[in-house]
Amino acid sequence: MLSKFIFLYCALVIITTALLAVRFRNPVHSVLAVLVLFFHMAGLYLLLNAEFLAAVQIIVYAGAILVLYLFVVFLVNLRQEINIERFVAHHNISIGISFLVFVMLMVGSRSFILGTHGKWTIDAIREVTHTKALGTEIFTSYILPFEIVALVLLVAVIGGILLAKQEKQGTAVDGKESSGPLIEEGRK
Amino acid sequence: MIPVSWYLTLSAILFCIGMYGFLTRRNVIIMFLCIELMLNAANLNFVAFSHYLTDLRGQVFTFFIIAVAASEAAIGLGIVVALYRNRQSVYSDEINELKG
Numbered sequence: 001m002l003s004k005f006i007f008l009y010c011a012l013v014i015i016t017t018a019l020l021a022v023r024f025r026n027p028v029h030s031v032l033a034v035l036v037l038f039f040h041m042a043g044l045y046l047l048l049n050a051e052f053l054a055a056v057q058i059i060v061y062a063g064a065i066l067v068l069y070l071f072v073v074f075l076v077n078l079r080q081e082i083n084i085e086r087f088v089a090h091h092n093i094s095i096g097i098s099f100l101v102f103v104m105l106m107v108g109s110r111s112f113i114l115g116t117h118g119k120w121t122i123d124a125i126r127e128v129t130h131t132k133a134l135g136t137e138i139f140t141s142y143i144l145p146f147e148i149v150a151l152v153l154l155v156a157v158i159g160g161i162l163l164a165k166q167e168k169q170g171t172a173v174d175g176k177e178s179s180g181p182l183i184e185e186g187r188k
Numbered sequence: 189m190i191p192v193s194w195y196l197t198l199s200a201i202l203f204c205i206g207m208y209g210f211l212t213r214r215n216v217i218i219m220f221l222c223i224e225l226m227l228n229a230a231n232l233n234f235v236a237f238s239h240y241l242t243d244l245r246g247q248v249f250t251f252f253i254i255a256v257a258a259s260e261a262a263i264g265l266g267i268v269v270a271l272y273r274n275r276q277s278v279y280s281d282e283i284n285e286l287k288g
Binding site for chain 1: 189190192193194195196197198200201202203204205206207208209211212213214215217218220221222224225228231232235236237238239240241242243244245247248250251252254255256257258259260261262263265266267268269270272278280281
């Protein structure tokens with residue numbers, strides 16, 4: 001009974017903050033709404049006996065990724081953002097499309113049946129602690145995907161530095177000249 | 189015991205809100221934020237299945253998804269910074285050269 005109450009509270013907060021994040025005019029407010037959402041998502045993970053993932057959710061998502069988002073939001077011009085239209089033209093079609101996808105997902109999940117059960121019951125996890133169980137699983141059955149993820153992170157680090165790097169003086173002037181007419185065309 | 193269909197419903201709602209935001213917002217940064225919402229909906233599904241099937245595989249996948257989301261955020265925001273430096277704009281409907 002109590003777990004149902006906690007679930008309903010978390011679900012309510014998640015849906016509200018997700019809607020607010022989409023609707024807020026100021027991007028900083030959107031990012032802060034998503035921060036609240038991530039904390040409640042970690043609460044749901046705790047409800048599902050995934051303590052390690054709850055910690056990772058808070059440390060990586062709320063601690064690292066959202067701070068990155070906040071930095072980039074502060075880099076762009078906020079004063080202009082608050083005064084202009086935040087939605088694209090014809091955004092009513094998108095509401096229809098996403099509602100249609102929701103109906104399809106609900107109809108599809110109606111016929112869902114759980115498959116065969118694995119060996120990690122709650123008691124088995126409690127015996128060796130959750131982090132150790134997850135670590136055993138990652139470093140035995142999933143060692144190759146783990147190495148691939150390490151490679152993906154390396155590529156992301158190099159790519160992020162390359163993309164955000166300040167260009168050299170000479171090439172920067174060239175780039176500005178070539179993109180000048182493009183900006184003009186875009187404004188038309 | 190919470191029925192598994194509650195988690196499925198919640199993650200479907202969250203996914204659709206993320207999709208709605210991605211399709212409607214003009215600001216590229218908020219569009220990336222909405223992708224994070226959709227990834228979180230998928231994560232919730234994985235963890236719920238992992239719990240109800242008493243198998244840790246879903247949580248391993250969630251772990252990988254979080255790593256990929258972090259790299260996606262780094263690359264995507266790098267692109268946004270480069271875009272803002274070249275065009276002084278982060279609005280998706282103003283970047284339309286390839287439209288012809």
